[in-house]
Amino acid sequence: MLNFCIKCSEEYNNTIFIRVSPIKKSLRCPKCDNIADRLHDKKEFFVRDIPIHGKPVILIVEKIRLRCACCGHRGIPVNIPFLNKYQRKTDRFIEFIAKEVAKTFPNAKVIIDKFHVRHLKENNKSKMRRIFCEIQRVGFR
Numbered sequence: 001m002l003n004f005c006i007k008c009s010e011e012y013n014n015t016i017f018i019r020v021s022p023i024k025k026s027l028r029c030p031k032c033d034n035i036a037d038r039l040h041d042k043k044e045f046f047v048r049d050i051p052i053h054g055k056p057v058i059l060i061v062e063k064i065r066l067r068c069a070c071c072g073h074r075g076i077p078v079n080i081p082f083l084n085k086y087q088r089k090t091d092r093f094i095e096f097i098a099k100e101v102a103k104t105f106p107n108a109k110v111i112i113d114k115f116h117v118r119h120l121k122e123n124n125k126s127k128m129r130r131i132f133c134e135i136q137r138v139g140f141r
Contacts, residue, residue: 021062029068
């Protein structure tokens with residue numbers, strides 16, 4: 001996670017929460033090319049990551065937008081390099097789920113895209129539902 005730092009981490013209800021925020025809090029303004037370093041707003045959102053010691057991990061990512069002091073342009077977002085827009089699971093978490101499904105269904109073809117893990121050519125649908133129910137019960141949503 002380049003350009004991001006870990007602020008704190010804690011465990012609650014057998015889930016590990018890690019709060020991360022951007023290190024660099026200034027960008028070039030796209031309108032006037034001056035340094036935009038005034039905070040416009042910030043949000044926090046949850047992102048699923050791979051488990052640590054069998055415990056689910058949730059990243060609490062701070063997303064900030066800046067305002068230019070020179071021209072007043074607002075809403076300049078600080079890029080989050082490890083996530084696409086609207087992505088709520090890290091790429092390595094999606095790969096982890098795909099590997100777990102592939103272990104359970106060795107003859108199946110698993111397709112990974114940025115938002116979904118798709119499982120194809122498997123006839124045993126009830127077994128598939130049980131696996132995903134187990135994944136959700138453990139906390140890998």
